[in-house]
Amino acid sequence: xxxxxxxxxxxxxxxxxxxxxxxxxxxxxxxxxxxxxxxxxxxxxxxxxxxxxxxxxxxxxxxxxxxxxxxxxxxxxxxxxxxxxxxxxxxxxxxxxxxxxxxxxxxxxxxxxxxxxxxxxxxxxxxxxxxxxxxxxxxxxxxxxxxxxxxxxxxxxxxxxxxxxxxxxxxxxxxxxxxxxxxxxxxxxxxxxxxxxxxxxxxxxxxxxxxxxxxxxxxxxxxxxxxxxxxxxxxxxxxxxxxxxxxxxxxxxxxxxxxxxxxxxxxxxxxxxxxxxxxxxxxxxxxxxxxxxxxx
Amino acid sequence: xxxxxxxxxxxxxxxxxxxxxxxxxxxxxxxxxxxxxxxxxxxxxxxxxxxxxxxxxxxxxxxxxxxxxxxxxxxxxxxxxxxxxxxxxxxxxxxxxxxxxxxxxxxxxxxxxxxxxxxxxxxxxxxxxxxxxxxxxxxxxxxxxxxxxxxxxxxxxxxxxxxxxxxxxxxxxxxxxxxxxxxxxxxxxxxxxxxxxxxxxxxxxxxxxxxxxxxxxxxxxxxxxxxxxxxxxxxxxxxxxxxxxxxxxxxxxxxxxxxxxxxxxxxxxxxxxxxxxxxxxxxxxxxxxxxxxxxxxxxxxxxxxxxxxxxxxxxxxxxxxxxxxxxxxxxxxxxxxxx
Numbered sequence: 171x172x173x174x175x176x177x178x179x180x181x182x183x184x185x186x187x188x189x190x191x192x193x194x195x196x197x198x199x200x201x202x203x204x205x206x207x208x209x210x211x212x213x214x215x216x217x218x219x220x221x222x223x224x225x226x227x228x229x230x231x232x233x234x235x236x237x238x239x240x241x242x243x244x245x246x247x248x249x250x251x252x253x254x255x256x257x258x259x260x261x262x263x264x265x266x267x268x269x270x271x272x273x274x275x276x277x278x279x280x281x282x283x284x285x286x287x288x289x290x291x292x293x294x295x296x297x298x299x300x301x302x303x304x305x306x307x308x309x310x311x312x313x314x315x316x317x318x319x320x321x322x323x324x325x326x327x328x329x330x331x332x333x334x335x336x337x338x339x340x341x342x343x344x345x346x347x348x349x350x351x352x353x354x355x356x357x358x359x360x361x362x363x364x365x366x367x368x369x370x371x372x373x374x375x376x377x378x379x380x381x382x383x384x385x386x387x388x389x390x391x392x393x394x395x396x397x398x399x400x401x402x403x404x405x406x407x408x409x410x411x412x413x414x415x416x417x418x419x420x421x422x423x424x425x426x427x428x429x430x431x432x433x434x435x436x437x438x439x440x441x442x443x444x445x446x447x448x449x450x451x452x453x454x455x456x457x458x459x460x461x462x463x464x465x466x
Numbered sequence: 467x468x469x470x471x472x473x474x475x476x477x478x479x480x481x482x483x484x485x486x487x488x489x490x491x492x493x494x495x496x497x498x499x500x501x502x503x504x505x506x507x508x509x510x511x512x513x514x515x516x517x518x519x520x521x522x523x524x525x526x527x528x529x530x531x532x533x534x535x536x537x538x539x540x541x542x543x544x545x546x547x548x549x550x551x552x553x554x555x556x557x558x559x560x561x562x563x564x565x566x567x568x569x570x571x572x573x574x575x576x577x578x579x580x581x582x583x584x585x586x587x588x589x590x591x592x593x594x595x596x597x598x599x600x601x602x603x604x605x606x607x608x609x610x611x612x613x614x615x616x617x618x619x620x621x622x623x624x625x626x627x628x629x630x631x632x633x634x635x636x637x638x639x640x641x642x643x644x645x646x647x648x649x650x651x652x653x654x655x656x657x658x659x660x661x662x663x664x665x666x667x668x669x670x671x672x673x674x675x676x677x678x679x680x681x682x683x684x685x686x687x688x689x690x691x692x693x694x695x696x697x698x699x700x701x702x703x704x705x706x707x708x709x710x711x712x713x714x715x716x717x718x719x720x721x722x723x724x725x726x727x728x729x730x731x732x733x734x735x736x737x738x739x740x741x742x743x744x745x746x747x748x749x750x751x752x753x754x755x756x757x758x759x760x761x762x763x764x765x766x767x768x769x770x771x772x773x774x775x776x777x778x779x780x781x782x783x784x785x786x787x788x789x790x791x792x793x794x795x796x797x798x799x800x801x802x803x804x805x
Binding site: 292354361362363365373374378 | 530
């Protein structure tokens with residue numbers, strides 16, 4: 171008789187499915203975002219021209235496939251003769267940097283306040299939630315313009331402004347999560363084991379709300395990018411001559427009536443693709459990471 | 467037995483007060499109990515009798531609406547009620563540990579076992595990550611988990627229920643507490659695992675000289691685990707004393723009824739003994755003995771005046787007029803029948 175001594179019976183590990191093969195994974199949006207990120211990172215190498223220097227002799231060239239276009243400027247040139255393709259490529263960098271960092275700033279503020287509010291409760295909760303309510307009562311874009319007018323437009327300021335405008339959604343959602351988390355048995359065990367509130371919030375609560383924060387971040391990315399473009403369009407965003415997509419649309423809008431469509435439509439398409447992709451990816455993540463919606 | 471008990475509660479009351487102050491729920495009322503070092507005290511009672519609130523009171527972890535209104539809690543010669551919140555935090559987990567009702571959910575799904583078992587050591591003794599990890603391995607060995615070196619690196623979802631429970635036990639004893647409070651730690655386990663776990667707890671108690679407070683509604687567990695027993699009803703301890711004595715000769719009618727409701731093989735199969743009536747609403751207790759409305763032996767005085775704790779024997783008390791010294795009891799019965 172063979173006696174097998176296997177005190178530890180581990181469940182046979184099933185090889186994890188690669189996440190891009192999972193059901194419903196938005197492959198095309200993910201590829202688009204990846205492509206934009208790639209372009210943003212390697213903008214210096216990819217862009218055929220300097221995005222900020224043009225030549226008035228070559229202004230308002232149409233895209234290559236249109237009459238009068240040339241392969242030298244694939245997507246044409248703008249009102250001061252700058253290459254539109256190069257500007258779009260560098261614009262991707264601005265959108266990516268501003269979008270991601272602003273989402274991180276908003277997420278950081280919102281998550282922190284949400285955890286403190288939800289876990290401590292009492293007056294801290296009251297103060298933070300009333301602040302959130304007040305904040306939500308302000309129209310986001312107007313508020314952003316107001317702040318930009320005060321501090322003046324610069325890339326860093328735009329990031330901080332967007333972070334300050336959009337933290338409320340995080341605070342609300344995270345607080346809700348924390349309220350249910352703090353009733354969980356493992357949090358009660360940590361209390362009984364003598365952990366301080368700080369330790370519990372940091373070690374037991376925060377890691378458990380990261381999922382929701384990530385989902386929110388992807389969904390917020392689109393909103394933040396659109397707001398950045400709007401601010402730039404309105405002239406209180408990224409200061410010219412830096413190439414930002416919103417700014418390019420603003421610059422080109424006068425040409426729209428006289429047929430210089432590429433100056434507005436192309437950056438518009440870029441914004442739309444990026445926001446749409448971020449939203450589709452965010453929706454998928456939400457379903458995958460939200461225990462209530464997850465199909466097992 | 468040492469003369470000085472490890473933990474002694476004197477006239478401890480904890481009440482919930484509604485916001486307007488109109489409703490007062492006496493969740494723990496005038497509880498006097500003591501537990502010597504290394505001893506085991508069982509606390510039994512129906513749901514809502516204040517057992518769990520009593521445990522939370524000892525750790526001073528009552529919800530904000532509840533307040534400890536009177537009494538003293540002496541633990542190792544110090545009154546726990548005099549301690550600041552920070553001092554109290556260093557009592558919890560270090561000197562008094564607790565195992566919660568649902569140990570299955572007591573582990574954080576996102577951290578490895580080693581991380582969680584070592585956490586109290588890091589929090590209370592400032593141990594380094596590496597030292598805490600080593601302690602965790604030793605603790606898993608102590609709760610008889612096979613191959614602890616691999617187990618510490620695993621996560622809660624990789625463990626069976628019984629194993630998770632033993633890990634919670636390991637967390638409980640990680641800082642070598644003097645007192646371990648187990649609040650119905652086996653209700654979520656199946657019977658064979660229950661027995662194993664109880665044996666483990668008893669061994670741990672013996673090896674580490676732990677005192678144990680065992681909160682349960684299972685009298686079988688009390689018989690197996692405990693040497694002292696306190697029966698709670700409506701926030702009060704109605705009878706307490708050595709388990710063997712209470713089991714062989716219960717004094718309080720409620721204790722009798724509880725013991726009588728344990729099903730036996732010899733019982734009539736068509737009938738289960740139950741205690742008639744419902745536990746009282748703690749917010750509006752009857753003026754006399756809280757058990758009187760359900761008590762078969764209640765007499766007039768029971769309904770107007772709550773009985774104090776009478777000494778029944780050496781180290782044994784009961785809150786029942788029937789336990790009153792004979793002469794007085796007869797006299798009162800006479801008086802009340804006249805009235």
